[in-house]
Amino acid sequence: MAQSTTSPTAASPTRNATFKDKNRQEAMTGLGFIAPAFIILFGFLIIPMFVAGLFSLTNWDGITPIARGLITEENPNGAFDFVGLQNYNTILLQEGRRQESFYTALKNTIYYALGVVPVQTAFALVLAFVVNQKWLKGKGFFRTAFYFPSITSSVVISLIFMWMFSASGLVNTAISFLNPSYDPVTWLDNPSGTLHLLMNGIGINPTRDMLRVCDPATLQLWGCEVASIRLWDWLSGPSVTMATIMILNIWTTIGTMMVIYLAALQSIPSQVYEAATVDGASRVQLFRYITVPLLQPTTFFVVTIGLIGALQVFDQVYVMTSGGPANTTLTVAYLVYRSAFSDSRMGLAAATAIVLFVIIFVFTMIQRRITRESSGDRA
Amino acid sequence: MSAVTLEQPVGQTSSASKFIRRAPGILGLLFLAIVAVVEIVPFVFTVVNSAKCLPAINAAPWAFIPSSGFIDCRNEEGRPLPASAMTSGATFQPSLEGYQMVIARDLPRWFMNSVIFAAAVTICRILIDSLAGYSLARLKFPGNRLIFFIILGTLMIPGVVLIVPRFILLKQLGILNTYQGLIIPLAADAFGIFLMKQFFESIPRELEEAAEVDGASRLTTFFRIILPISTPALTALTIFSIQGMWNNFMDALIIVGTNPSLWTLTLGLSSLQGAGGETLIWNLFLAGAVITTIPMAIVFFAFQRYFVEGVSYSGLAGQ
Numbered sequence: 095m096a097q098s099t100t101s102p103t104a105a106s107p108t109r110n111a112t113f114k115d116k117n118r119q120e121a122m123t124g125l126g127f128i129a130p131a132f133i134i135l136f137g138f139l140i141i142p143m144f145v146a147g148l149f150s151l152t153n154w155d156g157i158t159p160i161a162r163g164l165i166t167e168e169n170p171n172g173a174f175d176f177v178g179l180q181n182y183n184t185i186l187l188q189e190g191r192r193q194e195s196f197y198t199a200l201k202n203t204i205y206y207a208l209g210v211v212p213v214q215t216a217f218a219l220v221l222a223f224v225v226n227q228k229w230l231k232g233k234g235f236f237r238t239a240f241y242f243p244s245i246t247s248s249v250v251i252s253l254i255f256m257w258m259f260s261a262s263g264l265v266n267t268a269i270s271f272l273n274p275s276y277d278p279v280t281w282l283d284n285p286s287g288t289l290h291l292l293m294n295g296i297g298i299n300p301t302r303d304m305l306r307v308c309d310p311a312t313l314q315l316w317g318c319e320v321a322s323i324r325l326w327d328w329l330s331g332p333s334v335t336m337a338t339i340m341i342l343n344i345w346t347t348i349g350t351m352m353v354i355y356l357a358a359l360q361s362i363p364s365q366v367y368e369a370a371t372v373d374g375a376s377r378v379q380l381f382r383y384i385t386v387p388l389l390q391p392t393t394f395f396v397v398t399i400g401l402i403g404a405l406q407v408f409d410q411v412y413v414m415t416s417g418g419p420a421n422t423t424l425t426v427a428y429l430v431y432r433s434a435f436s437d438s439r440m441g442l443a444a445a446t447a448i449v450l451f452v453i454i455f456v457f458t459m460i461q462r463r464i465t466r467e468s469s470g471d472r473a
Numbered sequence: 474m475s476a477v478t479l480e481q482p483v484g485q486t487s488s489a490s491k492f493i494r495r496a497p498g499i500l501g502l503l504f505l506a507i508v509a510v511v512e513i514v515p516f517v518f519t520v521v522n523s524a525k526c527l528p529a530i531n532a533a534p535w536a537f538i539p540s541s542g543f544i545d546c547r548n549e550e551g552r553p554l555p556a557s558a559m560t561s562g563a564t565f566q567p568s569l570e571g572y573q574m575v576i577a578r579d580l581p582r583w584f585m586n587s588v589i590f591a592a593a594v595t596i597c598r599i600l601i602d603s604l605a606g607y608s609l610a611r612l613k614f615p616g617n618r619l620i621f622f623i624i625l626g627t628l629m630i631p632g633v634v635l636i637v638p639r640f641i642l643l644k645q646l647g648i649l650n651t652y653q654g655l656i657i658p659l660a661a662d663a664f665g666i667f668l669m670k671q672f673f674e675s676i677p678r679e680l681e682e683a684a685e686v687d688g689a690s691r692l693t694t695f696f697r698i699i700l701p702i703s704t705p706a707l708t709a710l711t712i713f714s715i716q717g718m719w720n721n722f723m724d725a726l727i728i729v730g731t732n733p734s735l736w737t738l739t740l741g742l743s744s745l746q747g748a749g750g751e752t753l754i755w756n757l758f759l760a761g762a763v764i765t766t767i768p769m770a771i772v773f774f775a776f777q778r779y780f781v782e783g784v785s786y787s788g789l790a791g792q
Contacts, residue, residue, distance in 0.1 A: 117613070123691045124612030128620060131605035131661040138658035139627045142638030149637065160645060221508060224501040238777065239509040242516070245773050245780065247720035249739040250762040254519050257755050262531045264518055345512065353784045377497040406633045409722045413743050427633040434637050447634045454631050 143451075149444040153177050156440035174441070181445035194322035196446065198421050199429040201323065205332040206340055206425065207404035214344045215396050218351030223385055225352070226359045237356070241349035248346070252413035255342045256282060281338045285420035287330025288337050300326065333422035339410050347403070351396050358392040359385070391465055398461035405454055426450045516766075523759035524567040525559070530755045532556035536565040546570045571756030572764070575745075580761060582734070583741035590655055590725075590737055591718035597660035598714045599707060605661065606669025607695055611681070621670075627663045632723060640727050650732040655725060659718070665710050668783075672706035673699065709779045712772060716780075719769055738765045 154160070154174035165172035185196040225236050243251065258264045259281035266278045293299070300316050305326055308318035316326040332340060362385070370384055386393075408427040411417060417424035417432065424432075426446065434443035521537045522530050526546035529536070533556065544566045547553055559566045608614075609621050639658060640649070648654035676699065684694045700707070722739040729735040736744070742761045746753065773780060 120612055120691070121614035124608045124614035124617065127604040127608035127612065127691075127695075130601045131624070131666055132620060134601065134657065134661040135624055135627050135663065138639065138642070139630050139635070140623070142635050142642055143630060145638035145641055146634055149641065156640075160641070217508065220501070221505060224505045227498070227501070229498070230502070230505075236505060236509055237781070238774075239512050241780065242770075242773065243512055245716055245720075245769055246766055247722070247739050247742075247769070249720075249722050249742050250765050253742060253745075253758045253762050254515050256753070257522070257530075257758060258515060258518075260753065260755075262534070264515075264534045267534055348508070349512070350784060353781050357781075357784070376494060377501075381497075402631065406631050408633060412722075412726070413746070430633055430636055434640070440637055440641070444637045447637055451631060451634045455629065458629055 146444045146447055146451075149174075149441055150181055150448050151176050151178060152441045153181075154440045155438040156434060156443075157438055177441070181442050182449070184442065185446055185449070189322050191322075192442065195421070195424065195429060196426075196449075197321040197323050199424045199426045201328060202332065202336060202421075202423060203405055203407070203425045203427075206336060206343075206407060207401055209332060209337070209340045210343050210347075210404045211397055211400040214347045214351055214400060215393065217344070217348050218355050218396065219386075219389070219393070221348065222352045222355035222359055223381055226356060237353070240352050243346045244349040246346075248409035249413055251342060251346055252410045255338070255410075256414050259338050279334065282335050282414060283419050284334035285418075285422045287327075287333055287422075289329060289331025291334075292331070293329075333419070335415060335419060336423045339407070339414060339423060342410055343404070343407065347400065351400065354396055355389065355392060358389055362388050394461055394465050398458060401457050402454055405450065405457075519759050520763055521565075523571050523756060523763045524569065525565055525756055526554065526568045526570055527754060527756055528553060528556035529559040529565050529568075530759075533560040533565065536560045536563050538564040539567040540564040541566055544568050568756075571754075571758075571760030574754070574757045575761045575764065578741075578745070578757070579733070579736075580738075580741060580764060583736050583738045584764070586735055587719060587738040589652065590721075591715050593652070593656045594659045594718045595711055595714040597656065598662060598665050599710060601661045602665035602710060603669045603700065603703065603707065604695070605666045606671075607673050607699060609666070610670045610673035611678075612691070624663045624666055636723070636727055639724075643728060650729055650735065652735065655728045655735070658728075659721075659724065662714075665714065668710055668713075669703075669706055672703060676702065705779075708776065709783050712776050712779050713783050715772060716769060 152174040158173040160173050162171060162173040163169060165175040184190070184192045186193070221236075221240060224230065225233055230236075259266075261278055261280055265281070266276075270276050270278065305324070306317045307314040308316075310318070316324065318325045320328060366384060366388075367380055370380055375383070406427050407425050408431065411423050411425050411428045412431070415423040417428050427450065430443050430447045430450065433439045433446060437443075518534065518537070521539075522534060524539070524543075525536075526544075528546075544554075544559070546559075546568050559568075605624075609617065609624075643649045643654045643658070646654075648657070680698055680702075681694050684698050689697070720739065721737070722743070725737045725740050726743075729737075730740065733744075738761075742758075742765060745758055745761060
């Protein structure tokens with residue numbers, strides 16, 4: 095743009111004509127250059143979003159060829175019928191098995207995100223802060239050590255963790271070594287909720303009978319069903335097996351988050367720290383009153399991408415547990431896959447996916463808003 | 474609270490207060506060291522145990538010093554050797570059984586498929602992403618900004634949502650369970666385009682203007698002048714694409730999952746669980762894990778700087 099206005103030749107009329115010509119040519123080249131990328135992204139990302147939306151309104155089973163078209167009176171062998179919002183109704187509102195599956199998956203996914211995101215963010219922040227210290231030697235080594243798991247395939251890491259957390263695996267062996275009276279835990283086949291175990295630990299121990307009772311008058315609430323799931327199960331927390339998958343994910347993601355924090359830390363001018371040190375601030379105070387507030391936008395970013403990742407957890411569940419034991423590692427993403435390809439309910443799967451999309455979209459919007467507001471404050 | 478603690482005497486040199494001032498640093502270092510060990514140890518033991526016989530893995534997963542040469546896991550009669558014959562204390566007798574088994578289970582084919590898949594997608598992305606990035610950075614055309622926002626917007630589409638519609642679309646196009654079906658949908662990506670656009674904007678315009686004066690077309694300028702000086706950005710793009718595709722699981726599962734001859738390494742590995750029925754054949758798993766990880770590890774150690782820079786870039790793209 096700068097070049098066109100400063101060009102002294104643009105004034106003469108004949109030149110002007112070629113200039114216009116040139117503009118048109120540039121526009122054609124520009125469109126030509128971007129066309130392949132746009133076609134692919136449009137065709138395989140944006141159109142599919144609409145296809146998902148469309149099919150979430152049908153009862154297609156995923157097997158009957160779509161070419162058979164709509165089921166009508168003249169065409170009883172059609173592939174699908176439009177059923178309106180029935181799929182959404184089935185998973186969200188209508189009491190039954192499907193609703194139970196959906197809310198179980200949602201509950202598991204939320205517990206998963208609530209466990210994974212804060213822990214990995216806190217670890218990454220503290221690690222980045224220490225790695226960024228001037229006195230630390232071997233920064234490169236630490237950065238490599240933390241980052242390496244992030245570049246390893248999720249399937250490989252799932253297999254490694256399956257082995258490490260198996261009954262006779264490294265983890266149980268190590269704990270037995272430290273504590274000879276340890277009764278080995280079956281990490282990967284253990285549906286008991288971690289919050290259950292905690293509640294049992296502090297003496298809240300409802301018996302089988304109490305768990306069946308639902309009587310608000312006498313405050314016997316454990317057995318009350320909310321969205322097809324008993325209150326006791328809502329409050330059970332992630333199962334031991336889910337907790338294992340959570341540990342896996344924290345272990346893998348810390349490195350990525352730490353590198354993002356490290357980049358942000360290096361952009362904080364050292365004078366800020368020096369000034370505070372002159373004023374007598376200790377290291378802990380530097381961290382608490384300078385690093386953490388200045389990194390707030392980065393923290394929002396790290397939390398959001400962490401959340402988006404956590405809400406979509408799939409690979410680990412597929413490889414390690416297939417949603418079991420007792421559906422305690424069933425996540426929304428895995429439920430989408432299961433409905434689509436095991437239950438042959440494509441329409442239902444599409445609806446589940448759209449609900450997940452909306453949840454993720456809302457979180458992303460909240461993050462953008464907060465980030466924009468906080469950067470507006472600084473400006 | 475800060476005011477009160479800040480007023481504590483600072484210049485004191487007593488050893489106790491020195492220790493208190495140093496304690497957070499020591500604790501921080503300790504934390505760093507512990508996490509580093511926790512992050513590395515699983516890989517070390519994976520490599521070690523991938524070279525053991527199954528009974529030895531179950532009996533002594535911690536044994537990490539190999540003794541003697543490689544052994545057979547079975548005696549002459551074909552019976553598995555007992556663990557006691559293969560480990561003592563921290564030493565174990567190495568065996569290549571896991572590697573032999575995983576190779577016998579078609580790993581070379583999975584490896585080839587992964588190489589073809591990653592290479593094809595990466596070559597497409599280098600070409601398509603950089604053309605698009607250049608167009609957005611330098612060329613004026615109607616809808617330039619709108620297209621850029623649409624492309625950035627695709628970053629927000631979660632992969633899980635695409636499971637069903639991509640399956641439908643590829644099935645309708647008749648390219649489900651084919652190489653094309655796996656490669657074409659991934660042949661361009663918003664992050665790569667963003668990366669290239671940012672880079673091209675940092676190149677001084679004078680270079681292209683000089684070429685233009687000499688009468689070169691945009692296409693010639695792009696291929697002869699711009700691309701050759703874009704090695705840093707192209708390297709980053711290449712590495713990110715290779716890493717993403719090498720480790721890709723969900724797309725491969727949906728698109729070629731039912732055609733074992735097109736399985737990639739990750740798909741092949743995920744199929745190993747069923748290999749031994751109820752018993753899990755750990756040396757088979759772990760050997761597969763090691764073979765899958767080695768190529769990425771080589772790329773990582775050779776180009777570590779780009780990985781770290783790329784992550785910072787992804788931060789930029791998200792804001």
